[in-house]
Amino acid sequence: MATKAEIVEFLNAEYPHTNCTVKAVGGRSATVKLQVGAKHLRPGGTISGPVLMTVADVALYVAILGEIGIVPLAVTTNLNINFMRKPKSDSDIVGVCNLMKIGRSLAVGEVYLYSEGIEKPVAHVVGTYSIPK
Secondary structure, three states, X not given: OOOHHHXXXXXXXXXXXXXXXXXXXXXXXXXXXXXXXXHHEEOOOEEOHHHHHHHHHHXXXXXXXXXXXOOOOOEEEEEEEEXXXXXXXXXXXXXXXXXXXXXXXXEEEEEEEEEOOOOOOOEEEXXXXXXXX
C-alpha cells in the first residue's frame, strides 16, 4: 500500500501535467479534484470530454496505487465513460473512485465525476488497469 503523501510525491514527479489534486485515498477508493479554468472548456462552454477522462483515469490510478503501492508501470487497458449531464463550467471537477476488483494482473474500478457542489454526477466511468508482475 502507498500513503496519500507517497502518491502525491510520485504524481508530482512523474505526472506534473495532470493538475489533479489528491483529496483522499485508502479503503479501495480515492477522491481527486481538478481546478477548472478556461483551458478546460470546449465550444459551448462545457468542460471537454478529454478533461473528464483525465480526472477519471487519475482517480483510478490513485486508488490502485493506494492498494498495491507505487507501481509506475500499472497502465490503463480500458476506460469507458458515460456522459450523463453537462458539467458546470465554473465548478471544479471531482472524481470519486471505488475499486471493484484487485487481482494479480488486473484491477477494475468505477469513478463518478461531479461538478463540485452538485449532487448528481456528470459522468460515470468504468476502467481496467493492467498490473505488471
